[in-house]
Amino acid sequence: MSLAMFQRAVVELTLAPLKARALRDGDADVLVGYELTERERERLVGIVGQAGISVSCSLSRGNRFEVIFQTFPMTCVVLKPVLRELVDEIWETTQPTNYQLVGEETAFVELLKRRLAAGEIDLPYVEDVFGYELACMELTRQSRESVDAVGETMVDFHCDPDVLLPPLSRLQSPPVGLPKGLYRVRVSLRDDQFEFEGVSQSVSALAA
Numbered sequence: 001m002s003l004a005m006f007q008r009a010v011v012e013l014t015l016a017p018l019k020a021r022a023l024r025d026g027d028a029d030v031l032v033g034y035e036l037t038e039r040e041r042e043r044l045v046g047i048v049g050q051a052g053i054s055v056s057c058s059l060s061r062g063n064r065f066e067v068i069f070q071t072f073p074m075t076c077v078v079l080k081p082v083l084r085e086l087v088d089e090i091w092e093t094t095q096p097t098n099y100q101l102v103g104e105e106t107a108f109v110e111l112l113k114r115r116l117a118a119g120e121i122d123l124p125y126v127e128d129v130f131g132y133e134l135a136c137m138e139l140t141r142q143s144r145e146s147v148d149a150v151g152e153t154m155v156d157f158h159c160d161p162d163v164l165l166p167p168l169s170r171l172q173s174p175p176v177g178l179p180k181g182l183y184r185v186r187v188s189l190r191d192d193q194f195e196f197e198g199v200s201q202s203v204s205a206l207a208a
Contacts, residue, residue: 006040013048015060016092024048064091067104071137074168075112075130078123086111109134125164125174128157132165132187132196139189152188154199161185161196 013020023030094107142149159178183201
């Protein structure tokens, strides 16, 4: 049991750089919950003190972030001021359950939904862009699960998506201060490509 715990601790410290740094700085509480011998504890302290652990932590962070970024690239752009804080929280509280890192995007969705619902993120366009990419993720999931999936859904924007989305698709920040309104669009998935079409709009609906 001790060896298995030791191996688990090595993996989890590599995937949680803040914990590895805390152990390196002398915080023994990091190892609470692991059934380890004193020798194993000393070996872990030695491991997190090695120069190579920083490289391993960086690689693991990069691999985990790639899964999130592939699904929510535009959301990551508009979240840039707080993105590091968000992913650090995910990586310190959620461990991967498989080698393919499936589930990282789900943890991101759950955390961002909680933060938005609590009013803890006040950045332009986040809710619109996140809602759009959530819809795209759901359409992708449906298409993989069934060949008979409808392949389209409706999404509401609170500024013009024809102005908002093009720069984000190039991973560039959108213009600031876009006029508010209510724009309903139909998002479609065809041949692995997403398309959106305006259905209705009211530029002055939220202008006040």
